Amino acid sequence: MARRDGGAVTVVRAVRLWPVAGQQAGLPEGLPDAVAAVALAPAGPSWPEHRTRFAIEVVGDGVSGWHAPVGEGVARLVVDTLADGLVGHDAAAPRKLGYRPRVGRHQQGAHARQAVSAVELACWDLASRASGRSVPELLGGTVRAQVPLYASALGLDPAHPEAVKAAAWIAEQGFWGQKWPLTKELLRQGPRVVGRVLRALREAAGDGRFMVDGLRRCRLDEALALMPVLADLDVAFAEELLEPGGFAWARLRVAGAGVPMAAGEHAVDEHEQMQLLAGGAVDVWQTDPGWSGGLARSLHTTEVAADLGMATFPHGDRLWAALALAGACCRDKIPAVEWHLTLEPLRQQVFTEPIVVEAGLLPSGAGAGLAPLPVTSSPLPAWEVGS
Known part of the structure; x- marks a missing residue:
């Protein structure tokens, strides 16, 4: 997992946020009859965090790691507080991630922890895809x-x-x-x-x-x-x-x-x-x-x-x-x-x-990557930090 110039391919060069579709209203199609007969319409589509959603991409050298979906509030925290410190981090060294610089006052609480979790999971995805090894491995x-x-x-x-x-x-x-x-x-x-x-x-x-x-x-x-x-x-x-x-x-x-x-x-x-x-x-x-x-x-x-x-x-x-x-x-x-x-x-x-x-x-995940790739809804990222 190393480049010829000595740098690891898993070093994060950029962080991008891509729009993904909001959660559809109503129940999913294809529910078994016994379940559909007693199912209640989910409230999630009315919540802002489910209407406007994003996928996080951490970009390495020739490979990326992904995590999706996250709501707009969490996405904004990733951009504002975590992205700058994430650039230069080696995704293959997860224990170091917690020591990367963060900015801003919002370091605790539910949204802050979701943002930290999201970039950590994206780094696992990058490390897995780069190595060809499953995340459980x-x-x-x-x-x-x-x-x-x-x-x-x-x-x-x-x-x-x-x-x-x-x-x-x-x-x-x-x-x-x-x-x-x-x-x-x-x-x-x-x-x-x-x-x-x-x-x-x-x-x-x-x-x-x-x-x-x-x-x-x-x-x-x-x-x-x-x-x-x-x-x-x-x-x-x-x-x-x-x-x-x-x-x-x-x-x-x-x-x-x-x-x-x-x-x-x-x-x-x-x-x-x-x-x-x-x-x-x-x-x-x-x-x-x-x-x-x-x-x-x-x-x-x-x-x-x-x-x-x-x-x-x-x-x-x-x-x-x-x-x-x-x-x-x-x-x-x-x-x-x-x-x-x-x-x-x-x-x-x-x-x-x-x-x-x-x-x-x-x-449990036999192949490379933590999850399948997300379906983005735009040809261009909404935000990008790094290069």
């Missing part, structure tokens, strides 16, 4: 060629009369498990109704693992009342019934009831991650390489979680990165990766080669 070695998925039904209505058919369909497809949302409407009806609705779904799921996601919507009293219900359903984990890490979360942990508590995808800064992990606040760790600082950081917290006896279930927002992470870890560390039934097909539309699930499995 670069992370330390490919442990698994295929990764189990659990189906996220967060875009479905759990109280719909046909929801049990969707739960049965998920089980038939061979997914590792399935996760259902606790909607506001369902929570308002109280724990008895929640229990009745979830039990019907649980029975339809058969022997597959069953999880719930509170989406931080529960009040403390609601969450406390739900714990015995969830324990009776033998859920594999309950995700973010309320805001993790605070006083209410601690009260819920004390109540226990034997329900494993999951969190982590929204812990974007390092200190938040360590507080949840080392403080004994969670039983199941969730990381998102696109939010948490990138693949190297996600691998680190996955290893810390494993040392503390916790499994990690990567959030599915940056699916390709989550699959690469899982490919470099054994199944005890990462049993499965999230596949969002209604949103992931929409996310895949930005790539030249959308991924297809077979028997509840996806490849």
Whole structure:
């Protein structure tokens, strides 16, 4: 991976941002009938970050690395705070990336960490394409060629009369498990109704693992009342019934009831991650390489979680990165990766080669590149830094 003049081909010479199409409104085409019957139209197309989107290109010598999509706010942070310091960085040295110069005041928080994560993932893509080695290989070695998925039904209505058919369909497809949302409407009806609705779904799921996601919507009293219900359903984990890490979360942990508590995808800064992990606040760790600082950081917290006896279930927002992470870890560390039934097909539309699930499995990434190339919507970049 070296040039004749002694420079590495993976040294970043320029950073470009290319427009990509915004997320289309409505549900994706081709959803299975059982899923489409109970699916809710996603709210994402109305969000500015999904209407105006970009792909990041880090340009080496004769090869580029890519990451997509990012919203305009994250793209602006890449240009304003990170791009100048990224030029001259060797993408094959990911541990040095955190020491590259940054400018501006916005160094922490969700958008800042998404920007850092985006350029880190683009550098992994560049290093992989330049070397011809897969990202799991670069992370330390490919442990698994295929990764189990659990189906996220967060875009479905759990109280719909046909929801049990969707739960049965998920089980038939061979997914590792399935996760259902606790909607506001369902929570308002109280724990008895929640229990009745979830039990019907649980029975339809058969022997597959069953999880719930509170989406931080529960009040403390609601969450406390739900714990015995969830324990009776033998859920594999309950995700973010309320805001993790605070006083209410601690009260819920004390109540226990034997329900494993999951969190982590929204812990974007390092200190938040360590507080949840080392403080004994969670039983199941969730990381998102696109939010948490990138693949190297996600691998680190996955290893810390494993040392503390916790499994990690990567959030599915940056699916390709989550699959690469899982490919470099054994199944005890990462049993499965999230596949969002209604949103992931929409996310895949930005790539030249959308991924297809077979028997509840996806490849961890055997070839060069972290993800397929994105589909840009302009012949010229929107911004360019460097040359």
